[in-house]
Amino acid sequence: MDKKVPESQTITSFYLIPEDRLPLPVYMVGQFLTFRLTTPGRPKPIIRTYSLSECPCHAEYYRITIKKEPSHQDSDNVSGSNYFHDVVEPGTRLQVAAPRGDFFLDPQKESPIVLLSGGVGLTPMISMLNAVADSGKKRPTWFIHGTRNGVHHAMCKHMRQVAAGNEDIKVHIRYSQPRPEDIEGREYDSVGHVDLDLLKALLPGTDMEFFLCGPPPFMNGLLKSLWEWGVPETRIRFELFGPATLLQEGTSVRRRKKETTFEEKAYEVKFSASGITAKWDPEYENLLEFAEDQGVFPDFSCRSGICHTCQYKISRGEVDYNFEPLDPPYPGQALLCCSRPRSNLVIDV
Template identity: 40%
Template sequence: MYFKDFVVVRKEKESQVITSFYLKPVDQSNVPAYIPGQYISLRLSIPGEPYTMIRQYSLSQASKPDEFRISVKREADNDPNGVVSIYLHEKIQEGDRVEISAPAGVFVLDSSKTTPVAFISGGVGITPMMSMFETVATSTPERPTTFLHGARNRLQHAFDEDIRSYTDRMEYAYYKTIYDEEDGFITRRTLEEYVDPSGDAYVCGPPPFMVSIIRELRNIGMDDSRIHFEFFGPAIDLPDSN
C-alpha cells in the first residue's frame, strides 16, 4: 500500500465524540477523485508505541479536488482502536503531518440512479453517509431522499446542521434523528413511514444496529439487492428476516 504525506489544514469538533480532520497533500497536488462511501487508510507512528499503526476512516464529504475529510470517533481507552483515535483527538493539531493512502472500498453510492434512496446510520456510521448524501444533494437534488440517523443523545449527534442545510435545498428530502436516550430506536414503523421499499437503502453502524435495520428493511418488503451495508465494528452473519 502506497502512502503519501498530508497536512492537517483544519480540525473541527462535530460532536462530543466525533472530530473532523481536513487533509491536503504536503506537495499541494490534487487528491484522487473517489466514489462516495469509500475510505482512506491513515498511518501513524505514535510515541511510546512499538509499531506503526494503520486505521481506515471513511471519507465524510463529497469528493473535492484538493482535500480529503475524515471524521473520527474518539474510542474508549480500553478499545484497541482507542490508541489511534485518542491520539488524533488529543495530539494531532492543524499543521501536523500524517500519511494517507489512496481511497478504496466497495460500500459506495450508485450515483447513476434517480430512484428513491435512504441513508440509515447509527453513531459514527454517519461518516460514509455524509459523502453519499452530499453527493446526492448537489448532483441530483431532485432525487427522493431519506436520511435516518440513530444517536445516543444530542451531544453525540454530528453533522445535524449540515444535513438540515442540504435537506432544506432539496425538493423531496426527509431527515429524522432518533435519540436512544429519548426516543428509543429506529423501528419498523419508522422505516415504513420514511423509506420507499422500491428504492435503495444504504446502512452503516454498529452490529446490533445493522442487524435490526436490515431485518426490518426486509420485513417492509425491500429486496436484498437494494440493501447496501457496511459494518462499523466486527462483521457478523445477518439472520434471516423470520
C-alpha cells in the same frame, strides 16, 4: 492535516490536504481512507480506516470524521481515534493510502435511496447526502439517523440545512435518550431506536436502494427488519466499522452483484475445515463471496485488502489478486476478499 473541526462532544472532523499540493485522487462517495499511524506506546505502526465524510466536489481536501473511543485503563497504548483527537494537530503529517472500498453510490443516478446511519456510522452517509444534494438531480432521498442525544449528534445543523435546501431530500433524526435541552423538531424528530416501524412510517414503500452504516445492534436489527419487510438483498448495501463477526448469523448480505469479468477455468475449491468442495464460478468477484454462497463464512471486515481479517492458509494451489492488498499476506496464506483461484485450491476454512 490542515484543520480540525469539532462536530459534537465526541466526534471531530479532520481536513487533510496533500503536502505537494497536487490534485488528490478522486473517490466514490462512501469510500474510505487507510492510515498507517505511528502512535505513542506502540512499537509498530497501526492501520486504521476512516470513511470520507465530504462530497468529492471539494476536490482540494479530504475530510474524515472520527469518534473518540474510550481509552483503556489497562494500556499505555494510544488508540487510532485517540491519536487523531489528542495528538494530531494542524501541520501533522499523516501517511495515507488512496481511497478505496466497495460501499459507494452513484450520485448521478435518480433512483430513490434511503441512507440509514447510527452514531458515527453517519460519515459515509453524509458524504452521500452531500453528493446527492450537489448533483442537482431530483433524487428522492431519505436520510435517517439515530444517535443517543445532542452530546453525540454530529453535523446536526448541516443535516437540517441540506434538507431545507432540497425538497427531494427528507431528514429524520431519532434520539434514543434525549436530554432536557434537546428540542424535538430542532435537534431531533422522534424518540427511540431506528426500527422497522419508523421506516414504515417514513417511507412510501420498499422500492428503493438502502445504504446502512452503524454499530452492530443497529446493523443486526435493521438488516433483519429490511428482509422481513421484503427488501431484496440486492437493494441492501452496508458498511461495517468492525469485523463481520459482530453481525449475528444470517445477516450477511452480498455488497456487489456478480459480474463476469473474464474467462476462468472451473477450478475446484475445497474449504477443508468446513468439509465443502465446489467448482469455482468465474462470475464471483472473489473467493470470499464464493465461500459465502457455498455456506462457508470466513471472517471479514473491510472486504478491501486492508485489514487481513479474511487471511486464511492455502494448503494447496495459488491465487491471483484482483488488486494489490495494502500489505501482502503471510507466505502460504491468502486474503479471500480480493483474490481468485489460479489453480485448484485447498483453503483452511
